[in-house]
Amino acid sequence: MATHITQDCINCGACEPECPNQAISEGDEIYVIDPKLCTECVGFYDHEACQAVCPVECCLPDPSVREEEPVLIKRALELHPDDAELSTRAGKNEYPSRFRK
Numbered sequence: 001m002a003t004h005i006t007q008d009c010i011n012c013g014a015c016e017p018e019c020p021n022q023a024i025s026e027g028d029e030i031y032v033i034d035p036k037l038c039t040e041c042v043g044f045y046d047h048e049a050c051q052a053v054c055p056v057e058c059c060l061p062d063p064s065v066r067e068e069e070p071v072l073i074k075r076a077l078e079l080h081p082d083d084a085e086l087s088t089r090a091g092k093n094e095y096p097s098r099f100r101k
Contacts, residue, residue: 002035003048004062015050015059021079024050035065042069043076043086046096069099 005015009030016024016031023037033050040061041048050059073090080086089095 002038002062002065002067003033003040003050003059004035004065005031005033005050006058006060008056008058010056010058012055014053014055018049018053020044020049021076033059035062037075037079039072039076039079040067040098042072042097042099043080043090043095045098046100047098069097073097 005024007030011026011030013026013031016026018024019033019038020041020043021037021039023034023039024031025034026032048059051057073095076086077090086095
């Protein structure tokens with residue numbers, strides 16, 4: 001499932017630079033995550049980077065957008081077609097993912 005930012009967001013901006021997919025942007029009142037760009041950091045980290053830096057813990061899995069690891073790594077590869085390291089790790093099935101903890 002894609003991550004989303006709840007109304008508890010204090011608009012600090014800590015999450016935005018952490019996203020490997022540039023899925024986070026400043027909305028009208030709070031930061032928002034584009035679910036079409038969110039890979040829950042699959043392929044990059046074994047955790048969701050936005051969650052790790054959020055001081056109020058408002059970056060949470062969106063229960064209305066459920067996705068599994070294969071969909072997320074495929075999206076990561078599509079978003080980063082020139083990332084040879086990601087492609088190699090994905091080809092060997094040796095990439096970081098919160099699903100593999």
